Amino acid sequence: GENVEQHPSTLSVQEGDSAVIKCTYSDSASNYFPWYKQELGKRPQLIIDIRSNVGEKKDQRIAVTLNKTAKHFSLHITETQPEDSAVYFCAASRAGNNRLAFGKGNQVVVIP
Amino acid sequence: DAGVTQSPTHLIKTRGQQVTLRCSPKSGHDTVSWYQQALGQGPQFIFQYYEEEERQRGNFPDRFSGHQFPNYSSELNVNALLLGDSALYLCASSFGQGNNQPQHFGDGTRLSIL
Numbered sequence: 001g002e003n004v005e006q007h008p009s010t011l012s013v014q015e016g017d018s019a020v021i022k023c024t025y026s027d028s029a030s031n032y033f034p035w036y037k038q039e040l041g042k043r044p045q046l047i048i049d050i051r052s053n054v055g056e057k058k059d060q061r062i063a064v065t066l067n068k069t070a071k072h073f074s075l076h077i078t079e080t081q082p083e084d085s086a087v088y089f090c091a092a093s094r095a096g097n098n099r100l101a102f103g104k105g106n107q108v109v110v111i112p
Numbered sequence: 113d114a115g116v117t118q119s120p121t122h123l124i125k126t127r128g129q130q131v132t133l134r135c136s137p138k139s140g141h142d143t144v145s146w147y148q149q150a151l152g153q154g155p156q157f158i159f160q161y162y163e164e165e166e167r168q169r170g171n172f173p174d175r176f177s178g179h180q181f182p183n184y185s186s187e188l189n190v191n192a193l194l195l196g197d198s199a200l201y202l203c204a205s206s207f208g209q210g211n212n213q214p215q216h217f218g219d220g221t222r223l224s225i226l
Contacts, residue, residue: 036217042219043219046215046216049214051212089155091154095212098145098160098212098213099157099168099170100204100215101157102147102155103154104154105153
């Protein structure tokens, strides 16, 4: 089955700086890649997703890039704010599947 | 517009008991997926229901079973509970089956096994 790995496990950034989280996946048939943000004690919240027919997608301060050849995708957060502090999960699924395989998560800490 | 709702919020059981967790999908959604999230880990896929049938299943034993009702709500049942079943159980809903539509999660049920 699909195996998704996230690096680094913990990331600390100064407020206003950028944060980048990278994920790798193993199944070349995967074609859908969402990112979820989970604050302590709360539900995972979908923040952005990308499909394999595009290489980049942006939504305000958040962007995701996809490299299908290398089988990795990254989340970019610019101008970080304290409310960006959370655990971020990447996931992948293949066409016709809708079954998400998640990474272990990255703890992002934004230092005011 | 109501999002995904789950009940109960918390549950404490002992080993060997059985438990039923409930999920109501977001308005307009017809597909329900269940995930288990252990502390400090990412969610693990249990199974997915569409048109009242289990369509996909992850690597979980038969002790885990489910059901979907005509109104698209769903239940997760776990029999013969083990200590290792302690986790946050998340329900996610989406529209359609097999087309990778965005999945939206509920707040989860925190299950503790003593």
